[in-house]
Amino acid sequence: MYAIQTESLTKYYGKSRGIVDIHLQVEEGDFFGFIGPNGAGKSTAIRTMLGLIAPTSGKVEILGKDICSQKEAILSDIGYMPSEAAFYPHLRVREVIKLSAGLRHKDCTDEAALLCDRLALDREKRIRELSLGNRKKVSIVCALQHKPKLFVMDEPTNGLDPLMQREFFTLLEERNKEGATIFLSSHMLSEVQRHCRHAAIIREGRLMLSDAMENLGQTDAKRVTLRGTSTPPALDNIRDLTITGDTVSFLYQGDRTELLNALAATPLSDVNITDPDLEEIFMHYYDDKIPSPDTQL
């Protein structure tokens, strides 16, 4: 049985495209990343899986049940973390957590207390007093406290500081080891590469790829930005080169030592080497390997 299985899942908002013909399969017990740039259709796909929006056509089965006919049964086994952590502003953190447990007819007091301690979340504060990061923590507690079989997380780390991101992934990995399936969407390729075993890439509403991480994770390109020079270093494997005044920026995909040696020989005032964001990879790397969305896969 698959934790998530969609067949020809399509959603149009009037004439505008949401998602088109998505066939997705997520095994039970998997740690699955769902990646794509903003506006690609990640949230639409997730909302369709949760029954928040009705598909135009196609089918969604979660944990072997149909989302249209058995929505409540499915939702009781899901822990969902929305991208916007919005709660009733005047309620206290503990009241929101209790409300969430109450809506599930469960007493999750002990687990909630444990999670709040691990995430350093003050339960007495009112939601309107919280930063985005702290609201995200409330969202994590609400998604985890009832120990669901499937976690669906939409851009979960957005707004969390690096320490909390680490704690969050530790929590998810613990749950995953206990048998739960994790499905998370992100536009941060690095976090998906680090934690997920499988991933799917969505672009312009269509599923481009769905494969094991090691097959997808060969995107070892780096975005290199140099200041204080207008000449790019003499290296092969340079793409997307832009020179603006005394700033040179390019994507580099090749041996790291060669890059560092080349940079050492270049007079610079500053250097910045980062992971390229996903849109860049789509545009400059995946484009070579993946047919455009208009082409039949």
Next chain:
Amino acid sequence: MTIFKHELRQGWTMLFIWSGIIAFMLGICIGIYPEMTDQMEDISMMFADMGGFSAAFGMDRINFGEFTGFFSVECGNILGLGGAFFAALTGISALAKEEREHTAEFLLTHPVSRSAIVSQKLLAIETQIIILNGVSIAITALSVLAIKETPDTQSLTLLFLSYFILQTEIAAICFGVSAFLHSSGLGIGLGIAALFYFLNIIANLSENAAFLKYITPFGYTEGADIFANGCIEGRYLFPGLVLGILGIAAAFYQYGKKDIL
């Protein structure tokens, strides 16, 4: 009943304020009645001479010399308009506020059916209307005791009942509209309540516009008709009940299939 309790908690402040203001104004209004009784005959005659203005508020057919007559116009406007605005605001915000504040996503990803959410929200609205009316009736009773009046309780009961039905109808219509909204509809709610109020005034002013009484719930809350007939006018009440039921049916239907964006 988690959502029902949650709704009551959320609406508590607004209910407290509206009930307090309406009850306070009812108390004041009833309190000044003894001072006015001596001048009532003059006032009645004055209103009778004011033609259209008196007719607009149904004051041409009311005996101001009696407490019930005074109450139906003075206090009726407070409870009628105040209650209608409260009902409209509560009804219109019930479903739409979840989307405006992005809490619909939180609520609807819990194992609760949409029809259960609609039912419990509806029940919470009706409970708030009952509390508002209960407070109004209690303050009226206390104020009446305080001024040592012995009003015709049957007429007053019918009047209160008609306002309760009016508030329920307006809340139900606004609740139905609320299911179609994605953002705040407070303006729409207030607009619906005000529209109904003015439709009744127009209906009172012109024979040609009398048919409007079949549309506006203020048509069946007219004190003069209730006291004269000893009942709420069925021909005006029935279309109101149908509108209310349509509002509730629309809410169940639309919210059941609505995309939460």
